[in-house]
Amino acid sequence: MRQGIVASLLMGVVTVVGVGFAVLGEALEAGLQAGLFWIALLFGLFPALARGFITEEETGTADLLRVGARPSAVFWGKWLFHATLYLLLSIVLIPLYALMIASLRGDLFGWLILWGLGGFCLVSVLTLCGALVARTAIRGALLAVLTFPLLLPLLLLLIAGTKAALQGQSLWGVVQGVLGYAMMMSAGAAWVFERVWREV
Amino acid sequence: MWELCCQSLGKRFGERWVFRGLSLQVAQGMVLMVRGANGSGKSTFLRLIAGLLAPTEGYITLCYQGHPVPDRHRWLGWCATDGALYRELTAYEHLHWWATVRGLQWEPAARADILMTHLARFELADRAHERVRAYSTGMRQRLRLALATLGAPPLLLLDEPDAGLDAAGLRLIEQVIDEQRARGITLFATNRQDAECWGDLCLAMGA
Numbered sequence: 001m002r003q004g005i006v007a008s009l010l011m012g013v014v015t016v017v018g019v020g021f022a023v024l025g026e027a028l029e030a031g032l033q034a035g036l037f038w039i040a041l042l043f044g045l046f047p048a049l050a051r052g053f054i055t056e057e058e059t060g061t062a063d064l065l066r067v068g069a070r071p072s073a074v075f076w077g078k079w080l081f082h083a084t085l086y087l088l089l090s091i092v093l094i095p096l097y098a099l100m101i102a103s104l105r106g107d108l109f110g111w112l113i114l115w116g117l118g119g120f121c122l123v124s125v126l127t128l129c130g131a132l133v134a135r136t137a138i139r140g141a142l143l144a145v146l147t148f149p150l151l152l153p154l155l156l157l158l159i160a161g162t163k164a165a166l167q168g169q170s171l172w173g174v175v176q177g178v179l180g181y182a183m184m185m186s187a188g189a190a191w192v193f194e195r196v197w198r199e200v
Numbered sequence: 201m202w203e204l205c206c207q208s209l210g211k212r213f214g215e216r217w218v219f220r221g222l223s224l225q226v227a228q229g230m231v232l233m234v235r236g237a238n239g240s241g242k243s244t245f246l247r248l249i250a251g252l253l254a255p256t257e258g259y260i261t262l263c264y265q266g267h268p269v270p271d272r273h274r275w276l277g278w279c280a281t282d283g284a285l286y287r288e289l290t291a292y293e294h295l296h297w298w299a300t301v302r303g304l305q306w307e308p309a310a311r312a313d314i315l316m317t318h319l320a321r322f323e324l325a326d327r328a329h330e331r332v333r334a335y336s337t338g339m340r341q342r343l344r345l346a347l348a349t350l351g352a353p354p355l356l357l358l359d360e361p362d363a364g365l366d367a368a369g370l371r372l373i374e375q376v377i378d379e380q381r382a383r384g385i386t387l388f389a390t391n392r393q394d395a396e397c398w399g400d401l402c403l404a405m406g407a
Contacts, residue, residue, distance in 0.1 A: 060284030
């Protein structure tokens with residue numbers, strides 16, 4: 001767990017600092033700024049979130065959880081840990097992003113809503129995909145195949161929303177889309193998890 | 201009165217049947233010894249009972265007063281040699297966490313005493329607050345037994361619990377089995393030749 005947190009922070013910081021030096025002194029357009037913001041957060045989250053359940057399977061503690069705990073408790077427990085990690089990453093990466101890549105301007109309330117809803121969806125998708133692939137032999141490849149179609153529409157929505165927030169435009173359409181995605185994930189992820197967690 | 205029933209149970213991995221057509225009934229107070237050589241399917245059988253594997257054919261029912269209970273994993277204690285523990289947690293934290301996970305209800309003030317008494321039974325009280333990564337093989341096995349028996353589950357599944365234990369540890373297992381006779385069912389998988397005396401019934405796997 002500790003290794004996952006360190007790996008996540010390191011990955012996120014390296015991404016932001018690396019991109020920051022690459023674009024130093026350049027005026028970035030809003031779409032690029034928005035894309036870099038979400039990619040930095042996603043890069044940071046991926047190492048820990050995708051491995052959460054895989055580590056439990058590899059160390060054998062997943063069986064202990066299967067015998068003892070309700071599937072919903074396991075899912076939401078992991079989700080809570082991942083959400084905390086998202087918060088921690090954001091506390092470190094967002095100021096770094098503002099310092100090295102581009103300042104947060106425009107509709108700050110809109111940014112906050114997108115950060116909250118986007119975090120909920122990212123954490124739910126990655127927690128579910130991590131659980132789905134944990135018991136398979138081809139985890140790496142399957143994780144990529146599973147997460148790509150689930151994450152891509154979400155990322156496109158979040159980037160479009162963040163771009164609109166940067167330009168001070170209305171976010172309502174994007175927020176509706178992300179909200180719908182969040183509702184679908186909150187109901188669907190826990191339901192799917194209960195069916196894949198136990199073989200019986 | 202608890203009762204465990206297996207009907208025409210079979211498990212296949214790929215093309216290979218580990219066992220097939222296994223039917224048995226174990227009533228409260230009985231100890232079923234599951235014996236057999238390595239790879240004979242002892243652990244697979246116990247994992248099926250624990251709900252960690254799905255049977256390829258047949259079914260398993262745990263009944264209370266003649267009625268099947270749903271979610272039988274809620275009523276069992278599980279101890280396996282290869283069962284993992286969290287290396288960064290202490291023995292006390294393991295028990296505390298497990299009690300929470302299983303929904304064991306105690307007075308908050310009495311909780312610490314109950315957990316420490318339970319650890320003392322397994323001779324772990326002195327090192328209750330040390331991380332598990334510093335424990336020997338035998339101590340880890342004692343902790344697995346402590347976790348399996350916490351809350352006195354009616355169905356106790358012991359998969360080679362004697363592995364890594366010294367003479368005192370083996371006496372402890374005998375005590376655990378004797379206590380379990382009074383309140384439920386025990387399934388005990390082992391390849392020890394001298395362990396037959398612990399069981400009331402014997403299931404020879406791979407025979």
